[in-house]
Amino acid sequence: MLLAFQAEQAAREVLTHLERRRPALIDAAGGDAERLDAAVRDELGVALAPLRRRYDEAGMPARYFDALSAELAASIPARWRAIAAAFTAHERATLSVWRRGEVPTRLAWTCVGLLVGVAIIRSPVIPIFWKWLPTLMALGGWWVPDLLAWRSRRRYARALGEIVLACGSAQRQLDQTISIEDFNDE
Secondary structure (H helix, E strand, C coil): CCHHHCHHHHHHHHHHHHHHHHHHHHHHHCCCHHHHHHHHHHHHHHHHHHHHHHHHHCCCCHHHHHHHHHHHHHHHHHHHHHHHHHHHHHHHHHHCCCCCCCHHHHHHHHHHHHHHHHHHHHCCCCCHHHCCHHHHHHHHHHCHHHHHHHHHHHHHHHHHHHHHHHHHCCHHHHHCCCCHHHHHHC
């Protein structure tokens, strides 16, 4: 099967489309899981339309694409909804205030870094050549909001990757839905 039409690649395209629309989908559902599921299923159809056109242009058997669509419709919506809704809520609650990087937030982290650095320097067991430590910790404190946001987004990306891998694990079963006769019929 062509790489462009394998389950992993198709799932990646669908999730990319859903991620572009994530805030609007979550807002439109208003916290209602059923409305969000319906919206995700609609977007799944929209995301699969260009893939279907490319598939038809390649002259591939319809039975495989139908099985692929069914697999994606069974795998993606519920799992994506669960992690996307949680991440969006987390993003709005914490990333917008403490981790977006406003100046007061960065100054607060810089002050914390400076205070910790001074406390370490005041300790009698630290050698005198560590006097640069408060400056380093203060400068590092300025970047803590970026580090925390990066870590949060990375966890979310990893969860999306798990969805892609789960869809990819169905590839062998999808390949068994077609035979050489399907290509001769087209």
